[in-house]
Amino acid sequence: GTERTIFVVGDKKQSIYSFQGADLTEFDGMHAHFTAKFAAVGRAMEAMELQHSFRSAEAILRVVDLTFDDRVNRGLGGAPKHLAFHVDKPGRVDLWDPVPKPDTAEPKNWYDPVDILPDAHEHVVLARKIATRIRQMIDTGTSILEKGRPRRVHEGDFLILVQRRGPLFSEIIRACKVAGLEIAGADRLKLGAELAVKDLAALLNFLALQEDDLSLAAALRSPLFGWSEAQLYDLAHNRGDRVYLWQALRNREDAFAPTIAILDDLRDWADFLRPYELLERILTRHGGRRHLLARLGPEAEDGIDALLAQALAYERTEVPSLTGFLVWMQTDEVEVKRRLDSASRAIRVMTVHGAKGLEAPVVILPDTAKRADLVRDEIYMTGQGIALWKTPAAESPALIADLREDLKERQRQERMRLLYVAMTRAESWLIVCAAGDTGAGDDSWHALVAAAMDKAGAATAPAAGGDWDFGPGKRFELGAWPAPIPSAQTDAIRFADTLPTPGRWLADPAPEPPEPGAALSPSALGGAKALPGEAGLDEEEAKRRGTMIHLLLEHLPLSPRAEWPAIANALLSIEEDATSAEIETVLAEAAAVLESRALAAILPRALREVELTAALPELDGRRVHGTVDLLLIEPARVLAIDYKSNAIVPDHPGAVPDGILRQMGAYAAMLGQIYPGRAIETAILWTRTGELMAIDPDIVRAALRSTTTA
Incomplete structure (x- = not known):
């Protein structure tokens, strides 16, 4: 008979989805199972490896191999050994010195938002350093090789990978936008957590129910209207019992005429516009987008655009209404997942999990500091399938303590695989940096890479002394890195000086385009x-008779034969005011056509x-x-x-x-x-x-x- 084939593809070094059920033990178990099955019939189970890397330069692969030595390769199934397919491709690995925590915390004003980091915070400092470095690389014409030819780097060449979406993740996006860099924003966005979305939602809630005092107060204090705390207190205090905030505002129309004019306009249109159109009216006609970005910064644009996209998505699946949209948004915490495409020529910032399968000429790893091993599981499973509640560490019996340590070891192993995936996303240039304590040994990714750089013989300073162009740190590179390419902007300015003076045509109005002739039938x-x-x-x-037959021939094929008389009667009695006899005649003719051979x-x-x-x-x-x-x-x-x-x-x-x-x-x-x-x-x-x-x-x-x- 026909010989059957089993073909399994898997890379244990890239197994980073344990939270989705991936288990290396199960993979190894199935490998052993099929090996035994083949051996039972006298056949061999072939295990083949792909050692060549078609993505990364040799310099990057050498540092990767040295990073995962015998102490830390336990999660990779053995020390990796790579061969670069592009042996002549220049490569570079930079290791920045970690940004230390400030010695003393800056005193904060009582009115500062609790979730805004001070300027001296290590995450803020590192984020700004990364944005400044990218801006410098683009402006000075730093180049990379593409298909054997040098070209200037642009924003789309940079991929920034973090372990989790924490404060550093947000600060990097904010710093890049402040630096004027094109950035694709977050790969995942929790819509309800965005301040701009909260402000817009408060205004929409008020428009849906004018008696909602809290939503109106939140909208007035938001950048959409820019009221101060004193103005809101003055309006709300002593307004009388059972007087809604909206009525109190209307009673003082002379003092707050601009605010009332905007709210009246939106209330007039709230029942007639779709949610997307109403949001656009707030953002465009009444300057809401401009006010939100001025107060919250350019990073607020991601939340605004995601909310508009959700409004369009809601209108495609539901009967559009303002209250329906608000309920739809509040039914569950909406998380928007966006596909960040390198073709957009924008910096991509995402988690390592989200970058699986992606690549970029320049990869930056900023989230490499020391990280505590935390076991979040509340229930531990024994090898016999028995469920045990987690207990405090000091009070845990030996069995639970062993299970907890086993889970921590699995986390450490997966974190090693996560580092492997992160490092191998880079094609030409890998940059590793950190904020905070990096520990020593295998305490952090930064420490692991630092040890590998020393083994590789990385240089610690340029030959002439001083720091690298990125500051103190280490660099390991192989191959001839292409020289910077001067900016084309200089040539463009020089060329512009030679342009002739425009003639009268520049001031003359453009002629009206010819009217297209009416289409012939x-x-x-x-x-x-x-x-x-x-x-x-x-x-x-x-x-008239031909029109009736055409109507039937158009609509009848869409329905079962038994429903044709009812459909014909509904169509023709209304559309053509046909009598029963006429309907019967044309239906017979149309049916004969549709059922003809x-x-x-x-x-x-x-x-x-x-x-x-x-x-x-x-x-x-x-x-x-x-x-x-x-x-x-x-x-x-x-x-x-x-x-x-x-x-x-x-x-x-x-x-x-x-x-x-x-x-x-x-x-x-x-x-x-x-x-x-x-x-x-x-x-x-x-x-x-x-x-x-x-x-x-x-x-x-x-x-x-x-x-x-x-």
Whole structure:
């Protein structure tokens, strides 16, 4: 019989998702299980390794290998050994000296926000140093090799990875924005925690319920209105019993006219605008975005844009209303996950977990300080599957103490794998820095990399003495690093001095663009639409009857056969004021067409009511717009079918009225532009007889050429 194959791909060094159930023990167990199964039938289980790295330069890989020595490789399944595929690619690893904690904490003003770090805090200092260094690298033309050629670095080349989204994460984003760097923002955003979102939500809550005093007070104190504490106290204090804050504000219209004007405008529109439109009115018409960014800083823009995106998402899935949107947002704490694409040419800041599978020319690891081993599990599982409650360390029996230590060891091992993943995201340049205590030995990532840099023979200062361009630290590099590339801005300024003085055209208004001519309809290209025998019939009644049949042919295929009579009655009695007898007649004709053998193979695969627009050279470039009743698109051909309800049906294609042939010719010409290289076919389905009549392409083309557009 056929031999079956088992193909398993896995890299134990990159197993960093234990919180999602990943377990190296299970992986090893399954490997042993399949090895035994193969051995039982006399076959070998092949284990193959990929040692070449197609991403990182040799300098980075050498530091990675030296970082995970015998003491710390226990989480990687052995010391890694890499071979660089791009052996000539220059590489560089920088290790910055850690930013120490300040000796004394700065006294804070009582009114300062409790979650804002002082300027001397080590996280703030490091974040600003990183932003300054990136700004310097871009401005001085620092270059990297790409496909063997040097080019200037830009913001999209930088990937900043942290272990967790803590204060350092936020400070880096803030510092980069202050430095004027393009930054993609946070990869995950807890919408409810953003101050700008809280301010906007308070205003929306007031607009939904004017009696909500707390929301109105929060909105007035926010940057949206900029009230001081004294102004709010003056308004709210002694306003009387059972007087809402909004009513108290209205009673003092002369003193607070600008605020009342904005609130009145928003209240007038709150019941008529969708949530997204109402937010845009707040942010744009009334300057809300400008006020929020001025007070909260440029990092507030991420929260504002995410809230707008959530408003659009809500409108796509729910019936839009202000109260509905507020309930939808409060049902659960909304966390927005954003895909940070390197193609956007913006700095990416994310966790190492989020960067799995990504890469960048320059990777910065700032979150490498000493980190305590914390076991957050409240329940410990023994090897026998018994659940035990966590107890305080001082009171824990030996069994629970051993389980706690085992969990800590697993955390340490996974943190080693996390460091491995972080370091191997870098293509050309790896920068390792830290804020706070870095410990020694394997206490921190920074200490591990520092030991590896010493083993690699990293330089501690330039040959001429002093510090590196990033300050005190170490550097290890291999290969010839490309020289800086001068800024193109200088050449642009020099070139601008030689531009000629603009003429009068610069001050003259631009001419009005020509009005596009009205589109022609394929059914209005002239020519007879019926055979001579129909001349005595009521023309208006024939058009009405054709309209009713078209309506049925358009809507009936979407529903089961048993529902057709009810649908026909609902459509025609309202749309065309048809009698029961008329409905019965046209329904029978439409049903016969839909159930005919001619359409049996076409209808399930065809598109209905397809609109086409094109400028046709056959009509002197005039634009034509029409709707094809049925369109069948196949790899080699395209078939356009039009329904015709003529009372007298021609017995062969050559007898088809010229006006209908011109219409089909227009369809064929438009489809020829859309689907070049495919055979374009046209056909008419005569509803009176259910006959599908194919029309020779030469006939319809000749009919179209005979059309005059004068």
